[in-house]
Amino acid sequence: MACCLAVAMVIAVLRAGWYRLAPGRRPARAGFAPPARRPAPGVAVAPAVVEPLRGSGQAGEPAPPRRAPVRHRVGFALVMAGAGWSVLSVLAMHVPGGAAHQHGPIGAAALHAIDASGAAEAATRGFDMAGVLMHGPGLVAIAVGLLLVLGRARQFPTQQFEARQPAPRRLSHRPLTPRPGRAT
Amino acid sequence: MTTEIVPQAVQGRAVRRTTVLLPEPSGVLPPVTARRMRRALLGYAVAWLVGLLPAVLGAAPALVALGLGVVVPGGGLFATGHGVWGAVTVVAFAASLVVWWFAAPVVLPPLVWLAAAAASAFAAGPEPVAGASVVTVAAVAPVLLAAAHLVHRVRHAGQVRTGRALNARLAEVEFTVTGPPALATDLPVAESSPEDLARLRYALDLALQPPDEFEGFTHLDQYREAALRYQLNALGYGVAMSQYTRTPAFSGYLAEAQSNAITKMLQRRVWGYWAKENAWGNLSTDRDPVANRENIMLTGFQGLMVGMYESLNDDRFSRPGGLTYRWSDTEAYAHDFGALAGSIHRNMAGSDYTLFPCEPNWIYSICNTYGLNTLLSHDRLHGTGYAPDVLDRLRHAYETEFLRPDGRIVGVRARHLGLSWNFWASPSIQLNTAYWMHAGLPEIAHRTWWLLRENELTLDGGRLALPFSASNRLDPGDYTLGRDTFGLVAVTMAARELGDEEYAAAAQATLDEREPVASAHGVDRYGEASGLTNLYGVLGRFGRPSGLRDLLNHGAPDTWRTGPRLAAAAYPDVLVAKAVTDGHALDLTLRPGAGPVRTALEVDRLVPHRTYTTSGARSDTVTADATGRALVDIDLGARLELRLH
Numbered sequence: 001m002a003c004c005l006a007v008a009m010v011i012a013v014l015r016a017g018w019y020r021l022a023p024g025r026r027p028a029r030a031g032f033a034p035p036a037r038r039p040a041p042g043v044a045v046a047p048a049v050v051e052p053l054r055g056s057g058q059a060g061e062p063a064p065p066r067r068a069p070v071r072h073r074v075g076f077a078l079v080m081a082g083a084g085w086s087v088l089s090v091l092a093m094h095v096p097g098g099a100a101h102q103h104g105p106i107g108a109a110a111l112h113a114i115d116a117s118g119a120a121e122a123a124t125r126g127f128d129m130a131g132v133l134m135h136g137p138g139l140v141a142i143a144v145g146l147l148l149v150l151g152r153a154r155q156f157p158t159q160q161f162e163a164r165q166p167a168p169r170r171l172s173h174r175p176l177t178p179r180p181g182r183a184t
Numbered sequence: 185m186t187t188e189i190v191p192q193a194v195q196g197r198a199v200r201r202t203t204v205l206l207p208e209p210s211g212v213l214p215p216v217t218a219r220r221m222r223r224a225l226l227g228y229a230v231a232w233l234v235g236l237l238p239a240v241l242g243a244a245p246a247l248v249a250l251g252l253g254v255v256v257p258g259g260g261l262f263a264t265g266h267g268v269w270g271a272v273t274v275v276a277f278a279a280s281l282v283v284w285w286f287a288a289p290v291v292l293p294p295l296v297w298l299a300a301a302a303a304s305a306f307a308a309g310p311e312p313v314a315g316a317s318v319v320t321v322a323a324v325a326p327v328l329l330a331a332a333h334l335v336h337r338v339r340h341a342g343q344v345r346t347g348r349a350l351n352a353r354l355a356e357v358e359f360t361v362t363g364p365p366a367l368a369t370d371l372p373v374a375e376s377s378p379e380d381l382a383r384l385r386y387a388l389d390l391a392l393q394p395p396d397e398f399e400g401f402t403h404l405d406q407y408r409e410a411a412l413r414y415q416l417n418a419l420g421y422g423v424a425m426s427q428y429t430r431t432p433a434f435s436g437y438l439a440e441a442q443s444n445a446i447t448k449m450l451q452r453r454v455w456g457y458w459a460k461e462n463a464w465g466n467l468s469t470d471r472d473p474v475a476n477r478e479n480i481m482l483t484g485f486q487g488l489m490v491g492m493y494e495s496l497n498d499d500r501f502s503r504p505g506g507l508t509y510r511w512s513d514t515e516a517y518a519h520d521f522g523a524l525a526g527s528i529h530r531n532m533a534g535s536d537y538t539l540f541p542c543e544p545n546w547i548y549s550i551c552n553t554y555g556l557n558t559l560l561s562h563d564r565l566h567g568t569g570y571a572p573d574v575l576d577r578l579r580h581a582y583e584t585e586f587l588r589p590d591g592r593i594v595g596v597r598a599r600h601l602g603l604s605w606n607f608w609a610s611p612s613i614q615l616n617t618a619y620w621m622h623a624g625l626p627e628i629a630h631r632t633w634w635l636l637r638e639n640e641l642t643l644d645g646g647r648l649a650l651p652f653s654a655s656n657r658l659d660p661g662d663y664t665l666g667r668d669t670f671g672l673v674a675v676t677m678a679a680r681e682l683g684d685e686e687y688a689a690a691a692q693a694t695l696d697e698r699e700p701v702a703s704a705h706g707v708d709r710y711g712e713a714s715g716l717t718n719l720y721g722v723l724g725r726f727g728r729p730s731g732l733r734d735l736l737n738h739g740a741p742d743t744w745r746t747g748p749r750l751a752a753a754a755y756p757d758v759l760v761a762k763a764v765t766d767g768h769a770l771d772l773t774l775r776p777g778a779g780p781v782r783t784a785l786e787v788d789r790l791v792p793h794r795t796y797t798t799s800g801a802r803s804d805t806v807t808a809d810a811t812g813r814a815l816v817d818i819d820l821g822a823r824l825e826l827r828l829h
Contacts, residue, residue, distance in 0.1 A: 007285050008409045008660040015663050029662060030715050033400030035705045036392030038437045040754035041786035042815050088272060 025076075075148025082141030089138060197370045198363035204631040205354050206347045206591050207583045212340050213602075214585040216536050220602030225329075231255070232325060239318045249308035252321045253301025259324070260304025263317035269307070273300040287407040287457075288465035288543035346590035350635065359630035360683070362730045367741045372728065375762040375773050376430045380725060382708035384426055385756060385777070387419050387722050389707060390715070391441035392755070395448055402662050402715045406457040407543075409660035413454050415715050417485040420445040422722030424492035428735050429728050432496065433770055434750040434763035436786075439497045446493060446501060449486050455509050458482065465544025473509050474519045474527050477534070481542035484555030487524035488736075491561025494521065495739040502566065525562035528555040529570040537599065538574060538581040547597045549586040550613060552578070553620035560624055560736045571624060579625055591635045593617050610655035611640045615674035619681050623736040633682045641675065641687065647697070648675060648690040661714025669699055669713040676724030683729040692725070706756060706777055743767035748796075748828060751813070752786035758820060769829035772800075780821035787828060788813045800826035 019026040213221060235254035238247040245264070253260030258273030273296070280292040365371050376384065390400050404410040423441050431438060448454060458479055459471040466478075473482050490501045501507055505518040531540040532555065539552040556578060559571040586594045595613045597604045614636050621629040642649040650656040650671045659670050672691045679688035695710070702711035709718045747765030756777030763772050770787060782802075790796065790808035798806055802817040806828065818826065 007282070008663055009655050009658050009665075010282060011286070011408060012658055012663040012665045013654075016665055027404075029664075030400055030402040031702065032386065032704050032707055032709065033389040033393060035707075036389045036437075036755060038392070038440075038753075038755035040757070040783040041752035042784050088268065 022076075075145045078141045078145030078148065080145075082138045082143075082145060084138075085141065086138030197366050200361040200363065201358050202361055202627060203355060203357065204359055204627040205351045206589065206631070207587070208347075209340075209344065209589045210584075212337055216581075216585050217597065217602040217604075219536075220600065224601045228325070232322070235259075236318070236322055239313065239322075245308040245311065245313050246305040248313045248318070250301050250305035252313070252318065253304040254298070255321055256324045257297045258300050258304075259321040260301055261307065263313050263321050264304060264308045266304070266307055269300075269303070276300075285546065288461045288545060290465050290544060291467070292464075340589065343589040347588075350591055353638075354631065354634070357634060359627065359634070361626045361630070362683075362733060364738050365730070365734050367743065370730075371734070371741065372429070373432060373762060373764040374430055374728070376426070376726075376759075377761075378775065379708065380426075380430075381759045381761060381775060381777070382703070382706060383718075383722055383725055384423070385707040385759075386709045387423050387719055388437065388441050388755070390415075390719075391419055391423065391444045391448075392437060393444075395444065396451060398448070398453075400715065404662060406453070407461070408663075409716065410662050410714070411454075411457065413449060413482065413485065415661070415719060416445045416448050416454065417489060418716055418719035418723065420489035421492065422719050422726065424489070424496060425723050425731060425735070426726040427496050428492075428740070429726050429731055431750075431760050431763040432740055432744045433747065433765040434753075434760045434772075435497055436750060436752045436760075437755040438760070439493070442489070442493045442497070443500070446486065446489050446507075449482075449489070450507060450509050452509075452511055455482060456511070459511070461543055471511055471515070472517045474507075474517065474523050476527070477531055478541040478544055480528060480531070480540060480551045480555045481548075483524045483527050484551055484553075484558050487521065487528065487558030488554050488561065490521045490524065491558055491565065492735060494565055495561060495735055496744075499565075521562060522566065522568075525558055525566075525568065525570055528558055529568075529574065532574045532578065535599075537585055537597070538577040539586065541599055545599050547599050549582065549593055549595055549597075550617045550620060553617060553624070556624040557620060557732075557736050561739075564737065564739055575624065579628070582621075582625060582628055591631065593632065610653065611636055611650060612656060612658070612671050612674055614640075615671065615678045619674070619678040619732065622681050622730070623733045626733065630682060633678055633684065636678075637684065637687065643687065643690055646690050647694045648672065648687060649694075650675075659714045659717055661716025661718075664714070667712055669695065669710055670717045670720070673713075673717055673721045673724050677720065677727055680724060680727040680729065681732050685729070688724075688727075695721070747789060748787055749789045750785055751788040754781070754783050757781045757783055758785065761823070769827060772824075772826040772828075774818070774820055774824045774826060776820045776822070780819075782817070782819050785816045785818060785826075786813060787816055790814055796828050798826065798828045800824055801828075 211218065232255055235251040238244075238251040243251075249260035249264050251260070252263045257277040258270035261267075261273055262270035277293060277296050277300070280296040283289060284292050362370075393399060398412060401412055401415050402410050403412070406412060420442050423438060423445070427434065427438050427442075455473045456471075458473040458476075461479075462468045462470060462476065470476065473479055486507070490507070494502060499521075502521040504520055506520040507524065508516050508518045510516040532538050532552075534540075537547055539547050539549060540555075541547045542551045556571060556575075559568075559574070562568055563571050582593075586597065588594060593614055594604050595617075614632055618629045618632040618636065621632070640651055642651075650668045654665060656668050656671045657666055658664075659667060661670070672695050675691035676688050676695070679685070679691060699713070700711040701708050710721060713721075743766055744764075747767040748770035749765065750760065750763050750770065750772060753760065753774075758781075759775045759777040761773040761775050763770070765771070772785075787806075787808075788811075790812040792808055792810050792812050795805050795807045796814070798804060798816060800818070802819060806814040806816050808814045816826070816828065818824065
């Protein structure tokens, strides 16, 4: 507890920023546990019973939105990271001293590929390996991320909460009604 | 520090009155930290020189770029004109440091650093690297280090001045350190209010689930404050404290809840983080969460849960294999309370800081207070001498390596590098540390609380305010910003434990007045706070002056451990607001939790075959069976006092 509040604060700031960008992804705050029950002593009953209470646990409150599965989250992260990488790689070509200026073979093909003459040149000689290394990862990450996100999106709405039935149990007591007498 | 021991007739127990000054620092850095920093600097100096060699020797540009990449993260990229990628490297390196701090993957920062260096070698063109670039890159680290040192000296000097000014005031302050309590007067057993019981039920419902179910818990990550283990720790502490201060003569579902919380800690999903952290933090495939040199965030925290449980209930977790951490059907680590305490003692004794890490490399001062508390309870319960063996060294470390000259506790230090972060020293950590230190290092706890009260907390009209800062408005239980609920809860804990009821009551009143309450099926919680904060709220609510200190150092008196006890009751039908024994009689105060009910209570530890007189029950007498047990029938429609004698 409070083991490392400073890093928790860093995480909190990052999360706050993230949820500003993607407000729908904010997970619901945990609520109550299912109401527990323990029988009165001396009454034969089923083992410990916990009544089901799905969702946040607050009476009358709808269940919180299901958190996106890991695959979905990884996909989303890949898309964002890939987009970031691609933007940076394009920026790197254009800044003074960037790839295109320093290393013709590395950046030139990619740079030229975005204008007409460059496109022709690139079409003629293709991208060199450095260009592929610079721009490829971002595009691949976006593609893989989209596959993960969209692939999951098709299945996600069909998933339902698993209905959990309470374990059968006997009442541990009866409200103010006579009960059989016992030795003590 | 001056000390005067006086028996205090009013309280019935001996107390020690003492003055506690801030220590005068011996230098700008504490000795062990200074050694670690010198060693780290030496290592870096070697890397710096090796990195510059290619440039000095006129090597090929790729090799020069590689070397400059070793000199400083991104250095090779900057020097060869890839400014954006150099900046990306710096950002990535900073992020890797945060991740290292978050979950201890020690390989990550060097990996980013060296990968960028290697990339710069590939990115270097045929042109030689400009001399000015080499000089600039080479100068970055020395300049930054010199600036950091200068800033530290200036800050340190200011803190020394502040410390001296505080010492002038502290010299006039007398703190009261409580000694062993007297049963008749110093172990008050209060009655829980309906609101107390509603808050307790929040913890009970969480704990009374089957061991592998965790509904209602926060599920975000298993590394930091939102991890399940910290919620379980807080749950165990809060319920144990409620047993100690309200219902020491009741086990039943209250003991079961504590036992469950401890048992849930044995689930792989709770402790399995260690396998990963040990792999990427220590490059070790050993998964054992106890037999290692770190992980006090488990051994200390869970050990304290067990110590509190065993002080009030039974010794099931001290039996061989009582704490078995199962990884799979074929892999398990059988430990017990003794193994946890032994691990903590061994690691403290073997660390030159005395304090030792939670995550690989990262030493947290507050985590080690849990470790000390585990040792205190284990020593008392099992006759070991762990705490006395390390206490002086621990106190010295807290007063030198983990204390700023102005009295603020340093929350975290990197074991190998000696580094710390000043912004970590926020009131929230001071509050929590003061609370958990009170059992073993009461002088530092009292002084820390006094400093907080004098400098940080504002009392106005019976309400309490924390300084307005981001760290005070953090809920670490689910990493949300905006409310100081956690800080106020920490005030209730610390103030109550240290005997400052005025502040505790003000903090509680502020919470009651301001915090929205969510209710469901008779259970209350702070609606805008995490589970962790709510569970520590339970601990603060059920605390009392020296409650933690008494429980860990002195435990339950024999009369509580041998006298008649309420052993079982229906939940939530029967809520136990008070249960106490004087060794012969049992006094209960009960409230219905699910409407009027006719039900039975099981009482044990009676004299076999003896007939006891009862009041408040359906019959006037009950007779114990051959095992000293009896069932008592009651009609419970409202608050009910029941006496058996």
